[in-house]
Amino acid sequence: MHKLKLIILLLLSFSCVSTIVGCAGGKTYESTGEYFDDSVITSKVKASIVGDSKLKLLQISVETFKSVVQLSGFVNSTEAANRAVDLARRVKGVKQVNNSLIVK
16 A cells, blocks of 8 residues: 555656646747746737837737747838837847838
């Protein structure tokens, strides 16, 4: 009976450790916490762009990976592109902004 309890405890411990390790991030993928944080950053950047009368959110795509924001899409002027980058940089938690916006 004692051996059975020990085996069950070891199996439970192993499953807990493997679950925790499975949630860890790497260079090419995010942990669960990083994914959630990046979703919040993306939402905040989109909200700041929507709130700006000079920018159109439908023309700008926002993606975040490990707190690095990627802006892509089309804008009407260089000033609009610079404004979008500036708004994204102001969001708390953003480490870097990559600007792939195209002026049309």
